[in-house]
Amino acid sequence: MNKSKPSNRKRIVELANRLFYEQGYNQTSFSDIAERLHISKGNMTYHFHSKDELLHAVIEYRMEQIRETLRDWKEQYPEPLDRLKRFVTMLLNEADDLVDCGCPMGSLNAELGKTQRNIQKESRQMFDLFRQWLDEAFAQLGYKDFGKKSMHLLSMAQGAALMSYVYADPEIIDVECQYIIEWLDSMDAQ
Numbered sequence: 001m002n003k004s005k006p007s008n009r010k011r012i013v014e015l016a017n018r019l020f021y022e023q024g025y026n027q028t029s030f031s032d033i034a035e036r037l038h039i040s041k042g043n044m045t046y047h048f049h050s051k052d053e054l055l056h057a058v059i060e061y062r063m064e065q066i067r068e069t070l071r072d073w074k075e076q077y078p079e080p081l082d083r084l085k086r087f088v089t090m091l092l093n094e095a096d097d098l099v100d101c102g103c104p105m106g107s108l109n110a111e112l113g114k115t116q117r118n119i120q121k122e123s124r125q126m127f128d129l130f131r132q133w134l135d136e137a138f139a140q141l142g143y144k145d146f147g148k149k150s151m152h153l154l155s156m157a158q159g160a161a162l163m164s165y166v167y168a169d170p171e172i173i174d175v176e177c178q179y180i181i182e183w184l185d186s187m188d189a190q
Contacts, residue, residue: 012044016054063126095174
């Protein structure tokens with residue numbers, strides 16, 4: 001069976017996604033991507049007329065990955081508290097990358113928020129997907145202030161990711177995730 005080779009467009013988006021995360025959006029050039037993929041800059045501009053256009057594709061790529069992950073978690077964890085804990089476990093699973101590069105969503109939003117607010121609003125939609133998913137879980141647990149609970153959980157997770165990156169210390173994620181799990185367990189006990 002022949003496995004078809006991914007299209008150049010898909011390869012560009014996947015590599016740009018990784019480089020935007022590792023190096024930052026503003027520090028990554030078309031040339032960086034073209035060189036790593038061994039394609040011409042002309043091939044890059046054939047698929048994406050501007051770096052902003054490529055960024056839009058990367059954001060959509062990330063959002064589709066998030067949607068797929070959240071669908072899977074909802075199927076795997078029918079109980080809302082288990083789903084919330086699975087969200088926290090994501091930090092533990094990604095600790096090495098978080099220590100090395102920070103949170104891919106948080107880093108991109110922080111970078112774009114400084115000089116490219118119009119694009120940052122689009123990038124923020126990644127957080128919105130998580131917020132809606134968390135809202136549903138907290139609502140199923142019976143919390144009327146589910147939106148506040150979701151924002152608190154996201155804020156704790158982002159804080160843990162940021163501080164582990166700042167201090168290059170994965171133990172921060174371990175400790176903070178334990179505190180978050182205890183917070184979730186205390187809500188379930190109420």
